[in-house]
Amino acid sequence: MSAASEAIIYSKKICMLGTFGVGKTSLVRRFVHRLFDDTYLSTIGVQIYKKEIADLNSAKGRPLGVNLVIWDLANIESLTPATRTHFNGASAAIVVFDLTRPETFDLKQIHLRTFLEVNPGAQVIFVGNKTDLMAEGPDEKALVAIAGEYDAHHFLTSAKDGSNVDEMFQALAANVIS
């Protein structure tokens, strides 16, 4: 492969934020391993996943890719010095809400403001997860309002049936290298 056509691969750290049980781990596992298991297993500490997204775009005739290092953070409700250290160096946050539990839409609990203080300029994407459980179609209002407040993209996803999961990570990847 000539230097001109050799892919440029970036490495970017992404943090998954959201209260317990919203489906952070399920979304990552669906994206990285194509797996879903609806048994709830709480995460302790940080679970780290890696996934490369190739052929995103091209720059100066060279294909672009991104190596996403995804930090699935647990116990985000209690902000500790360790939490700030974990946020450090992230290019983006995926903020996940459970559409079936309105109380998960509380941004104070997930310390998004702190995340953005540690990583000014980081991208944020808001995700309403568990669309598969919504009878009359998901109510996007709360999600749209929060995304609008941060001038950010939002997605409705289902880790269970995979809908919009790849699209969400692809959009994020494109954003973090733009």
Add this chain to the structure above:
Amino acid sequence: MTEATTIDQILKAQRLGFAVFDREHTLLDSNFKYSDFRQASDLARGKVGLWQVFPELIGYEQTIAELLAGARKPLVLEKLNQLDRTDRLQYYNLRVLALAGGTRSPARLLCLAEDVTEQTALEQEARQQRYEVQLLQSQLLNQSQFLSGALLGQSAKIQAVREFVGKVAQYNTSVLLQGESGTGKSLVARLIHRARHEGARPFVEINCAAIPETLLESELFGHEKGAFTNALASKKGLLEEADNGTLFLDEIGELPLSLQAKLLTFLETRRFRRVGSTREQSVDVRVVVATNKDLKKAIAAGEFREDLYYRINVVALTLPPIRELDDDIIQLAEHFISILQIDMKKAVHGLTAEAKRKLLSHSWPGNVRELRNIIERAMIFTTEPRITAAELWLPDTGVQDDQASDALHIPAGGLSLEELEKKYLIASLRQTGGNQSRSAELLAMSLDTFRYRLKKHGISIQAIH
């Protein structure tokens, strides 16, 4: 013991793995054999960089540069986790520090990975339990929000029920709920309770027909140790459990006469005695009672005390059967779908038009309870995004809508209503696997009436089931 062996012993005891990198972040040395932390083969392929061995340090480039410059304290990342070679979740603490270089040797980077799987597994277990409880509470809260929306519908009859709940909730008076089996008397009792008590006040429910007469008194009023054989310890009764809340006595018409007198005394004085006790106690409880029996007939038959009837009949409401609620049936059915799809984790988004028509044409002898069961059964078996008519298994009640009943055909030779009743009694028992309570519900009669009719027709459950 050689120095190398001593270090090995220390690493093994601490389950520590290490890796050393030069200033250019190239791996110089490593030992992960006691920590299972990284596969040795990954580290033996020529020139290996820091980010390949520790992708978790991506994003910490600035921090690492400061470390190597001696400008900051070690970086500590606690409780990271990954799947090990056997797909087992492995927890580790990662400590990154600079090894100071001498005048001629530049600083190097030391990464220490300490395996903390065993300690963390315990913490994980405790947290799992706590979060599961919180998730359940959250689901209950949502169900309770569903509960508040449970008196769905626009029909005048349902609006009257809503109005009733709103009014009686303001006062701590006794309430009598009447209506056919399955019309939602228990739900209305809960709504009255919730409308009055927003907080975590007790709502205690007992079905008077479900508990043997001999136990009912001690269940309701409690007992003292030694009050009767097997009373090995004192026990609070449901009245005490319901203190500051609501006691819901379902099927009050089945309450034995002896207990009716004791209940009447309590309702009049708010005081009672546990079985075997001489000490009177008082509690602050709202009593809501329900029955599908005609209590006036029961009074005439000497089965129910008239004075108790007037005491509980301060405010009364007769709940409408759902066949009188017209299109509200569809709203109720969709409400059940929305609850069940979360419980069952199944994406079902309503009913097809044909399914709606089928629901509206049924006579619903089992009322809301029957509707819920039908929807639940359909939810289990459906593979479609909307429940279809074929998936709604409606028992042939023989009772159609008014127009259909006009078209009922009576054989030229006539038929015996007695024989017809016997057939339905047997069919209900077969359908419920011999469960008398459920059979009685299916036929919209009380358990006593059902048993009486079984006896009258000489039907043996054993022979059927």
